[in-house]
Amino acid sequence: MLNRRGKALWSRIIQLLILLWSVSTVLFLLLRLSGDPALILAGEGATPEIIEAIRIANGFDKPLITQYFVFIRDVINLDFGNSLVNSQPALSFVLQYLPSTLKLTFLAIVFNTIVAIPAGIWLGAKPNQRKRRVLSTIVSVAQGTPSYVIGLVLIQIFAVWLGWLPSIANTGPGAWILPTATLAFALAPNLIRVLAANVEDTTRQDYYRTAKANGANPTELLIKHSLPNALLSATSLLGAQFAFLLSGALITEFIFAWPGLGLILVQSITNLDFPTVQATVFVVACLVFFVNLVMDQVFRLADPRLRKSQL
Amino acid sequence: MRRNKIFSVMTITAMLFATAVVGQAPANAAGKSGGTLTVGVAGLPPSQGNPYREGPGTPGVHTYAAVFDALVRVDGKGAAKPKLALSWKPISKKSWRFNLRKGVKFSNGEDFDAAAVKATFDYLVSEAGRRTVIGSTELPTVTGARVVNRYTVDIYTSTVDAILPAKLAAVYIVAPKAWKDAGEDIVTAKPVGTGPFKFDSVSTTRIELSAFKGSWRKPKVNKMVIIPLADAASRLQALQSGQVNMIAGINPDQIEAARAAKGTVITVPAPQVMSLAFNVTSGGPVADVRVRQALNYGVDKEAIAKNLLAGRGKGATQGVTPTVNGYNSNVKGYPYDPAKARQLLTAAGFPNGLTLDADITVGSFPSDNLIYQAVKADLAKINVTLNYTTITFAQWLPQYLRNTWKGDAFGLSWNSAPRGDASRPYEIFVCKSSPFYCNQAENALVKSAQTELNGAKRLAILQEVAVRVTESAPALYLVEQIDLYVLGQGVRGFSVENRAIAYERLTVR
Numbered sequence: 001m002l003n004r005r006g007k008a009l010w011s012r013i014i015q016l017l018i019l020l021w022s023v024s025t026v027l028f029l030l031l032r033l034s035g036d037p038a039l040i041l042a043g044e045g046a047t048p049e050i051i052e053a054i055r056i057a058n059g060f061d062k063p064l065i066t067q068y069f070v071f072i073r074d075v076i077n078l079d080f081g082n083s084l085v086n087s088q089p090a091l092s093f094v095l096q097y098l099p100s101t102l103k104l105t106f107l108a109i110v111f112n113t114i115v116a117i118p119a120g121i122w123l124g125a126k127p128n129q130r131k132r133r134v135l136s137t138i139v140s141v142a143q144g145t146p147s148y149v150i151g152l153v154l155i156q157i158f159a160v161w162l163g164w165l166p167s168i169a170n171t172g173p174g175a176w177i178l179p180t181a182t183l184a185f186a187l188a189p190n191l192i193r194v195l196a197a198n199v200e201d202t203t204r205q206d207y208y209r210t211a212k213a214n215g216a217n218p219t220e221l222l223i224k225h226s227l228p229n230a231l232l233s234a235t236s237l238l239g240a241q242f243a244f245l246l247s248g249a250l251i252t253e254f255i256f257a258w259p260g261l262g263l264i265l266v267q268s269i270t271n272l273d274f275p276t277v278q279a280t281v282f283v284v285a286c287l288v289f290f291v292n293l294v295m296d297q298v299f300r301l302a303d304p305r306l307r308k309s310q311l
Numbered sequence: 312m313r314r315n316k317i318f319s320v321m322t323i324t325a326m327l328f329a330t331a332v333v334g335q336a337p338a339n340a341a342g343k344s345g346g347t348l349t350v351g352v353a354g355l356p357p358s359q360g361n362p363y364r365e366g367p368g369t370p371g372v373h374t375y376a377a378v379f380d381a382l383v384r385v386d387g388k389g390a391a392k393p394k395l396a397l398s399w400k401p402i403s404k405k406s407w408r409f410n411l412r413k414g415v416k417f418s419n420g421e422d423f424d425a426a427a428v429k430a431t432f433d434y435l436v437s438e439a440g441r442r443t444v445i446g447s448t449e450l451p452t453v454t455g456a457r458v459v460n461r462y463t464v465d466i467y468t469s470t471v472d473a474i475l476p477a478k479l480a481a482v483y484i485v486a487p488k489a490w491k492d493a494g495e496d497i498v499t500a501k502p503v504g505t506g507p508f509k510f511d512s513v514s515t516t517r518i519e520l521s522a523f524k525g526s527w528r529k530p531k532v533n534k535m536v537i538i539p540l541a542d543a544a545s546r547l548q549a550l551q552s553g554q555v556n557m558i559a560g561i562n563p564d565q566i567e568a569a570r571a572a573k574g575t576v577i578t579v580p581a582p583q584v585m586s587l588a589f590n591v592t593s594g595g596p597v598a599d600v601r602v603r604q605a606l607n608y609g610v611d612k613e614a615i616a617k618n619l620l621a622g623r624g625k626g627a628t629q630g631v632t633p634t635v636n637g638y639n640s641n642v643k644g645y646p647y648d649p650a651k652a653r654q655l656l657t658a659a660g661f662p663n664g665l666t667l668d669a670d671i672t673v674g675s676f677p678s679d680n681l682i683y684q685a686v687k688a689d690l691a692k693i694n695v696t697l698n699y700t701t702i703t704f705a706q707w708l709p710q711y712l713r714n715t716w717k718g719d720a721f722g723l724s725w726n727s728a729p730r731g732d733a734s735r736p737y738e739i740f741v742c743k744s745s746p747f748y749c750n751q752a753e754n755a756l757v758k759s760a761q762t763e764l765n766g767a768k769r770l771a772i773l774q775e776v777a778v779r780v781t782e783s784a785p786a787l788y789l790v791e792q793i794d795l796y797v798l799g800q801g802v803r804g805f806s807v808e809n810r811a812i813a814y815e816r817l818t819v820r
Contacts, residue, residue, distance in 0.1 A: 043447060
């Protein structure tokens with residue numbers, strides 16, 4: 001007999017398997033609709049005979065259902081085949097770039113949190129002050145600014161004008177700062193606004209007013225009564241942002257030549273490199289699943305009401 | 312008080328980041344006196360070090376020119392010149408003899424000789440080799456090679472191939488033992504050629520190379536780094552900030568910014584004509600030659616070249632450029648004449664104008680997006696509405712190969728590289744399999760040029776092809792495209808031919 005935790009664990013494993021099967025299947029079909037990789041591999045002057053030979057060599061001539069079952073069998077063995085353009089095993093090729101993506105994601109989230117939490121609390125505590133309304137307006141404008149613009153402006157200031165920072169990846173830890181800042185500045189406005197709204201909302205709750213009536217000082221009110229609730233929903237957004245970054249901060253990776261999964265994904269889609277696309281999406285799906293799992297646990301730790309529910 | 316604490320935390324955080332920032336200041340160009348040349352390009356070759364799996368142009372050529380050599384090179388006038396082969400001549404209708412350069416080494420120590428050449432061609436004509444772009448598109452006539460002696464090799468073709476030497480500019484010779492021992496797939500990550508540099512490491516965001524001092528093209532710098540920066544603005548910023556010494560490819564509207572950063576902007580005519588090809592075989596208004604000619608007269612190509620290519624390109628008069636063998640300087644094309652355009656449209660039965668649909672790709676040429684907008688604006692003045700849809704290359708290619716275009720026109724580059732010969736676009740575009748345009752008389756001329764071994768006669772045929780094809784107007788010829796390079800301060804010795812940069816001549820202060 002499995003205890004409740006064991007059942008919950010099995011439930012999660014089954015969810016993961018269903019997720020991976022669904023993602024793989026949908027992706028398999030979408031890729032086959034997107035184009036014929038044999039044409040890309042053969043080039044624009046190739047004869048139909050050569051194109052057909054390439055199809056046969058890569059198994060693209062077989063019926064779709066046959067290709068699908070071969071694909072699923074290989075996925076179960078974590079074999080995505082070799083990249084069609086560089087011939088390396090697709091999964092290990094993709095995994096080479098995972099640490100780089102994780103590094104950028106982690107740094108961006110940390111920086112985002114450091115900037116957004118104090119700013120969000122400050123804004124939410126007394127939202128109607130004039131100077132806070134000014135910051136609120138700036139945050140709103142920043143939220144509408146594409147990360148592409150933020151990245152190029154940061155490069156222009158810190159790399160071109162001041163010469164303080166490199167803008168190209170793989171040139172040392174200094175090269176992490178601009179892409180991290182670009183992503184953080186793109187993400188922070190959203191978190192700041194959510195947090196500010198949450199903090200402001202808690203000040204209107206009965207428990208807050210009761211504590212205030214009982215003589216709690218402003219710091220106590222903020223730390224004990226406002227923040228725990230405000231941070232809870234902000235954490236949910238943070239989890240979504242983490243998952244978003246894992247799937248590849250594409251524009252940022254392009255601008256900074258950052259060797260991440262987003263860059264690999266776009267390049268492989270452009271080249272119709274099916275094995276690499278499939279391996280990349282598989283890895284991202286796994287990562288997003290585990291991030292969600294971790295975020296669930298964070299919620300459980302933070303919210304006593306959830307501890308009574310299932311894992 | 313509470314507010315002060317929050318600000319204190321934010322200030323300390325900012326200071327920590329600032330400390331990290333100053334401690335990691337980038338090396339600038341002036342600091343790279345140790346002889347590392349850093350080059351920013353639009354992209355690395357997707358197939359990494361394998362020179363056969365993709366077309367001979369960009370992005371691969373920016374990397375392969377540093378590592379490999381072909382038997383011949385093609386100069387700025389479309390003439391085949393010696394490289395690893397010093398001389399050549401046809402020895403029968405279907406074979407050519409090449410005399411090879413002596414004393415050349417591959418970067419792994421192997422000797423370059425006829426056996427190496429044979430091994431390369433043996434692979435390219437094999438089943439696996441035919442599945443590569445070079446084996447299929449560039450060398451369809453080659454059937455094999457034979458070693459005559461250590462430095463002489465014969466190459467055989469299935470038909471008479473008058474410009475085989477020029478075609479071989481697309482074929483890089485790889486070290487045969489490394490190829491055989493490690494296999495094609497392994498060589499992809501660690502290619503071995505006779506060029507001035509050898510791979511140290513490769514990733515999707517960086518290729519690091521070191522000098523091959525034993526190369527017959529001995530380089531002057533010790534190391535080279537090639538960095539892909541897909542965005543032109545990022546490339547320019549990397550140059551402005553001294554993180555790269557040289558960049559390939561900026562937009563014409565960035566020229567002034569590059570100059571302001573004390574960069575040297577170099578314009579090289581590209582052997583490509585940007586065009587909107589007409590889907591003639593599918594009928595519709597563009598099946599009428601008068602409509603196609605009217606559309607050509609209706610676009611101010613010189614104005615486009617002047618305004619959108621910073622005056623560095625030229626309006627196209629025909630399907631090839633002056634740098635290409637077969638260009639006909641007597642062909643004046645279609646100078647801007649909207650009145651004549653309207654006359655032709657009226658004569659063709661479209662007095663009130665017409666509407667055309669086109670599929671285009673953008674991002675392939677400098678200012679291509681803006682050029683299409685200008686074309687649309689010009690055509691509107693002669694009552695032609697051009698509706699274009701932007702598609703990806705992966706969407707473009709199957710429609711091009713099968714001619715399944717639904718619209719009247721599509722973006723097409725008349726590309727003569729790397730052979731620098733007008734035969735390339737004409738052979739490919741006139742009466743290709745599933746053609747968008749086919750004129751049997753012109754096709755017969757093209758085929759006769761393929762087999763004419765007399766250079767002067769062949770040139771005359773190609774120039775006649777230029778006259779006829781231009782009159783038939785299978786495309787709205789737009790501009791002779793350009794390639795733009797920017798050198799940072801301290802970079803000397805730049806030269807480029809057929810998009811292959813002579814890296815061995817470059818020095819960096």
